[in-house]
Amino acid sequence: MVVLDIETEDGQREALRRMLTIRAFDTKAADLFSDGELPGFVHLYVGEEAVGVGACSALESDDYITSTHRGHGHCIAKGLDPDLMMAELFGKANGYCNGKGGSMHIADVDAGMLGANGIVGAGPPLATGAALTSHLKGEDTVALAFFGDGAVAQGQVHEAINLAATWNLPAVFLVENNQYGEATPVEKQHNVQNLSETAEAYNIPGFTVDGMDITAVYEAVKEARKRAADGEGPTFIEAETYRYHGHFEGDQQPYRTEEDVAIWKDRDAIESFKRRLVDAGTITEDEFDEMKAEIDQQIEDAVGKAKDAAYPDPSEAYEDMFNAAVPEISDFSSGMRADGGEDR
Amino acid sequence: MSTETSSGTGPDQTKEMTIREAIRLALREELERDDDVFVMGEDVGKFGGVYEVTGDLVEQFGEERVRDTPISEAGFMGAAVGAAATGTRPVVEIMFSDFIGVCSEQIINQMAKNRYMFGGKTEMPVTVRTTEGGGSGAASQHSGTIHTWFAHFPGVMAVAPATPASAKGLLKSAIRSDDPVIVFENKQIYEQKGEVPLDDDFTIPIGTASVEREGEDVTVVATQRMVGESLELAEELAGQTSVEVIDLRSLYPMDTETLVESVKKTGRLVIADESPLSYGTHAEVATRVMENAFYSLDAPIQRVGVADVHIPFSPALEEEVLPHGSDVEAAINRIV
Amino acid sequence: MTTTIGLVVNPAAGRDIRRLTGGASVSNNYAKRRTAGCVLAGLTLADDVDVLVMPDSTGLADRIVDDAPDELGVEFVDMTVTASGRDSRTAAAHFADHADAVVVLGGDGTTRDVAQTIGDVPVVSISTGTNNVVPTPVDGTVAGAAAALVGSGAVPAAEATTRHGTIEVNVVRAEQTTVIRGLATVGVLDRPFVGTRAILDPSDIVGGVVSRSSPAEIGLSGIAGGLVTHRPDDPGGVGFRLARDGESGATAPTTVRAITVPGRLSTVDVAEHRVLDDGEDYAFEVDRGVVSVDGEREHEVRNGTVRLRPVSDGPRLVDVESVLERAASDGRFRLG
Numbered sequence A: 001m002v003v004l005d006i007e008t009e010d011g012q013r014e015a016l017r018r019m020l021t022i023r024a025f026d027t028k029a030a031d032l033f034s035d036g037e038l039p040g041f042v043h044l045y046v047g048e049e050a051v052g053v054g055a056c057s058a059l060e061s062d063d064y065i066t067s068t069h070r071g072h073g074h075c076i077a078k079g080l081d082p083d084l085m086m087a088e089l090f091g092k093a094n095g096y097c098n099g100k101g102g103s104m105h106i107a108d109v110d111a112g113m114l115g116a117n118g119i120v121g122a123g124p125p126l127a128t129g130a131a132l133t134s135h136l137k138g139e140d141t142v143a144l145a146f147f148g149d150g151a152v153a154q155g156q157v158h159e160a161i162n163l164a165a166t167w168n169l170p171a172v173f174l175v176e177n178n179q180y181g182e183a184t185p186v187e188k189q190h191n192v193q194n195l196s197e198t199a200e201a202y203n204i205p206g207f208t209v210d211g212m213d214i215t216a217v218y219e220a221v222k223e224a225r226k227r228a229a230d231g232e233g234p235t236f237i238e239a240e241t242y243r244y245h246g247h248f249e250g251d252q253q254p255y256r257t258e259e260d261v262a263i264w265k266d267r268d269a270i271e272s273f274k275r276r277l278v279d280a281g282t283i284t285e286d287e288f289d290e291m292k293a294e295i296d297q298q299i300e301d302a303v304g305k306a307k308d309a310a311y312p313d314p315s316e317a318y319e320d321m322f323n324a325a326v327p328e329i330s331d332f333s334s335g336m337r338a339d340g341g342e343d344r
Numbered sequence B: 001m002s003t004e005t006s007s008g009t010g011p012d013q014t015k016e017m018t019i020r021e022a023i024r025l026a027l028r029e030e031l032e033r034d035d036d037v038f039v040m041g042e043d044v045g046k047f048g049g050v051y052e053v054t055g056d057l058v059e060q061f062g063e064e065r066v067r068d069t070p071i072s073e074a075g076f077m078g079a080a081v082g083a084a085a086t087g088t089r090p091v092v093e094i095m096f097s098d099f100i101g102v103c104s105e106q107i108i109n110q111m112a113k114n115r116y117m118f119g120g121k122t123e124m125p126v127t128v129r130t131t132e133g134g135g136s137g138a139a140s141q142h143s144g145t146i147h148t149w150f151a152h153f154p155g156v157m158a159v160a161p162a163t164p165a166s167a168k169g170l171l172k173s174a175i176r177s178d179d180p181v182i183v184f185e186n187k188q189i190y191e192q193k194g195e196v197p198l199d200d201d202f203t204i205p206i207g208t209a210s211v212e213r214e215g216e217d218v219t220v221v222a223t224q225r226m227v228g229e230s231l232e233l234a235e236e237l238a239g240q241t242s243v244e245v246i247d248l249r250s251l252y253p254m255d256t257e258t259l260v261e262s263v264k265k266t267g268r269l270v271i272a273d274e275s276p277l278s279y280g281t282h283a284e285v286a287t288r289v290m291e292n293a294f295y296s297l298d299a300p301i302q303r304v305g306v307a308d309v310h311i312p313f314s315p316a317l318e319e320e321v322l323p324h325g326s327d328v329e330a331a332i333n334r335i336v
Numbered sequence C: 001m002t003t004t005i006g007l008v009v010n011p012a013a014g015r016d017i018r019r020l021t022g023g024a025s026v027s028n029n030y031a032k033r034r035t036a037g038c039v040l041a042g043l044t045l046a047d048d049v050d051v052l053v054m055p056d057s058t059g060l061a062d063r064i065v066d067d068a069p070d071e072l073g074v075e076f077v078d079m080t081v082t083a084s085g086r087d088s089r090t091a092a093a094h095f096a097d098h099a100d101a102v103v104v105l106g107g108d109g110t111t112r113d114v115a116q117t118i119g120d121v122p123v124v125s126i127s128t129g130t131n132n133v134v135p136t137p138v139d140g141t142v143a144g145a146a147a148a149l150v151g152s153g154a155v156p157a158a159e160a161t162t163r164h165g166t167i168e169v170n171v172v173r174a175e176q177t178t179v180i181r182g183l184a185t186v187g188v189l190d191r192p193f194v195g196t197r198a199i200l201d202p203s204d205i206v207g208g209v210v211s212r213s214s215p216a217e218i219g220l221s222g223i224a225g226g227l228v229t230h231r232p233d234d235p236g237g238v239g240f241r242l243a244r245d246g247e248s249g250a251t252a253p254t255t256v257r258a259i260t261v262p263g264r265l266s267t268v269d270v271a272e273h274r275v276l277d278d279g280e281d282y283a284f285e286v287d288r289g290v291v292s293v294d295g296e297r298e299h300e301v302r303n304g305t306v307r308l309r310p311v312s313d314g315p316r317l318v319d320v321e322s323v324l325e326r327a328a329s330d331g332r333f334r335l336g
């Protein structure tokens, strides 16, 4: 796989590719969902691509991330395979979680992706923990928590940041301020105007960057990562961004107008990065179109493969609860508990 | 503070010590054995734990591995989950089980579910130690017995030691397990003494009960403090009624077989556990026995526990609600 | 006669990456709100004042308006909020036609945005940003009072304002020319991207043109200021180019000490510097780089020519102290 490193031209093309992959993946997921093909619900990352990809391009491959309910973009940015993600969205046996997790719980711990998360605000403590591992074992990995503006109001997020700051752990807290928590605008959820102001309470640096500019997110996380790896503790970054889709697919979005959305689409992260790369001669318009077509095909193929893949065997429902099997579950699945086994 | 020694261990050597010392010994041995193990919680370091369980461990292992936390149960429970997923083996102390509510999110939605949700692709070697039980005038927010919540909740294992030996053996198994285990320590029996194997590989498998005293007439399945009080009672009743006392030890998974065997022999069952009575640990034991030994029962199953009230402050009231050996005796008398 | 004062408060000022990379201090929005409140209080020095406030998306402006003194008529400018520098330019364009004076809370960037479209309306600029060259930290009440005096005509604008210089930038690439305006400084940096905008590393600086220079200023104007002092209202500016990586110019470089970012005393080799006349070009050939404007990276350049030229048509900046002193000497602070 090409290394995602915005400092190099190859890396820039790769960054563009990943942003496009996220957009294609989630746009497809939206279609599949509205066609009734996907179970559950999906939260899409369209519009926010620069944050995930910019951040992951500043991380090393063995660094950890924690994610949110809106996690597809983080997965792709971290290098997960869209085929296996799509299979997971379909609940298929070959998905990342063997079909047990779905959209909201995709994880690949080996790849450093500690899980999308259905609980708003639950990720940052996990990142603090991963950073604690790094600290205790003297590793040079860093843990980055992606979380939403809404999550900043959660008590456990405060606890996680305070712990990481007090223990001087190699963590980066990256708020994706997409301006809404569900339907509630950020200014109705927080008394500070910039969420990065909250960093002052932890005596760590906090600042706001343009989350629609991948180079800004990259640079910010790069500096924060360096600081973490140098043993100087966590950094709080707020990336200002916007989700183009509703909170979930099917959201009627009474809380905003098309003009509101248009203002942000005007600054579209993919479009502007592409323009800059074309300008610099890093990619031509034709190459870009080719890349996009290739990605669209890749996602089509992923859907095809996911549809063709097998569902998990029903008996799989009784697997993976524990490392060590417990009789409560194995006896149930083998029918023993119903029978009782006693002679009358 | 007394210190136990673990030197000069022969395979069968034992030493008398308290439950508190046995837990500390288990922690010390596991911290020595595996660099990935670390302890964290409020005042577990220099201060040695509010019940002095961690004691002097910080002196031997340092502040990194016996780690004082801010008062952030959700934060450090979550950190334990993240740390466990990335290659360490945290042992978390929640000072009072009554406080678990503030961090139950991380227990129920992260610690308990991640392995399953991720299709088995993560380990979750977290041990949570917490205290339970009334009897010290600590009132309702510091006296609860809540282990049923987590024994009930899929994805966590729950154990509750009653003796120094089981305290050591269960805790060591918990720490070595790649699954999350919550160890419920009744704080009234920390001073209780008993022989403890000094073998530093002595463990008690989670999911096993122990027949502490054999008997013919009635089975008492007890947990924690009720084990000791039931054994005393059995001794008092000896010659009159033959009482078999089983220490349940492992709430989940539960050693159904040992319980069923016993009831098939005695035909009578009393369940003694300090939980509230409704929808509880008692009910689970009773159901398993009914499912597997219904036709062996000669009398209705009896439950001894706390009526569905909180633990009150006044000694007069607290004494009223807490179960004791005398309640077990009354239960036995109803069915034998 | 009603005096109309425009108010621009940039909610984003003072929140960029320099909180991590430089010694920049933090300006939180509570502080900005308090400062804006002080400005409004200061404005009540004149009778019959209307205030037009730039709206923003963060709620900061709402609070400022809510908290305004009753004797002021306060309204929002009717405009679309984009949460970018465009807002300051839009508001300033409105003020150019409707305001008698303008108060700006922000940094060099905000002041420059306002300067682009404000025309001849006097500007009181208060620093709430990071390391600023143009706006100075001044108490809001004092600044508000000065704006009231100038806006109402009590102190003639001509006597209490100076015309700041600007820098015109032409980025020429093939057939296409991009025009940008800087207020105090324009730099050429060896960095591929606009990124987080701030100038992170002084060693990226290739050179630039400043409309003012002084060793007391931070950044490009400080570097030039180590060689010549150029007042903001002096016509023309200073152009310079650094000696980089052993490149040598026509003459041996001059080594200068300068404060390049807060907390950083740098030593730079200046290959060439020149005092520029009004309108005189100073050009850089750039393969890959960024043009910075007033301390922020602004425009990426690939294979182009960056032509910089000082032009004396900047905003009229109010000298707060001399306004108040002049008003005092006119007896305006004496009652009866």
Ligand SMILES: Cc1ncc(C[n+]2csc(CCOP(=O)(O)OP(=O)(O)O)c2C)c(N)n1
Pocket (backbone or CB within 6 Å): A068, A069, A070, A118, A119, A120, A121, A147, A148, A149, A150, A151, A152, A178, A180, A181, A182, A247
């Ligand atoms: C603890 C908790 N409370 C409520 C929810 C329901 N919920 C899901 S997403 C969401 C909004 C989250 O907003 P934000 O953190 O800004 O993330 P975004 O959706 O904007 O990416 C809410 C309230 C939840 N999943 N978890």
Ligand SMILES: [Mg+2]
Pocket (backbone or CB within 6 Å): A148, A149, A150, A176, A177, A178, A179, A180, A181, A182
């Ligand atoms: Mg949000």
